[in-house]
Amino acid sequence: MDYPQRLHHETPGWVKEGALFHVRLRVAPDQNRALTETELSASLLKAAAAYPFNGHWWCELFLVMPDHVHALLVFPPETGMSLVIRNWKRGAARLQSVCWQNNFFDHRIRNETEGREKWAYIRRNPVVKGLCVKEEDWPHQWGAALQP
Numbered sequence: 828m829d830y831p832q833r834l835h836h837e838t839p840g841w842v843k844e845g846a847l848f849h850v851r852l853r854v855a856p857d858q859n860r861a862l863t864e865t866e867l868s869a870s871l872l873k874a875a876a877a878y879p880f881n882g883h884w885w886c887e888l889f890l891v892m893p894d895h896v897h898a899l900l901v902f903p904p905e906t907g908m909s910l911v912i913r914n915w916k917r918g919a920a921r922l923q924s925v926c927w928q929n930n931f932f933d934h935r936i937r938n939e940t941e942g943r944e945k946w947a948y949i950r951r952n953p954v955v956k957g958l959c960v961k962e963e964d965w966p967h968q969w970g971a972a973l974q975p
Contacts, residue, residue: 847936848899848936850897850899850933851933854895854926856928858894862893862925863892868891871891871896872967878911883911884903884911888949888950888968893958899942
């Protein structure tokens with residue numbers, strides 16, 4: 828079976844505005860430092876937190892792992908997912924010197940139950956990988972629902 832060389836990440840017209848997506852961005856094999864280095868992680872989280880204020884996305888959760896990022900995001904319909912992610916990755920490449928893999932993974936969250944499951948999966952990721960003991964201990968995360 829032939830697979831497409833490029834995924835287009837277009838949201839179908841029948842998906843309601845405000846749909847939540849799980850997005851994963853991976854670094855390229857030649858990325859020479861972990862995304863969780865303190866300054867780099869802080870800079871990536873700051874950029875993710877600024878995007879909602881610029882109208883680029885609504886961020887429920889943004890979690891940085893050493894070689895990838897998980898996010899739960901809502902995209903504005905006029906811009907679309909592909910352009911927003913491409914611009915964010917381009918900015919991180921330019922400003923934080925992150926070398927990203929081409930493309931990204933996305934999955935539309937279809938209901939609240941699935942949303943809670945993805946939230947738990949993402950928050951649990953550093954624990955499962957042995958990077959911390961409890962989800963709350965992981966310093967490399969930001970999200971609207973995590974703020975006091």
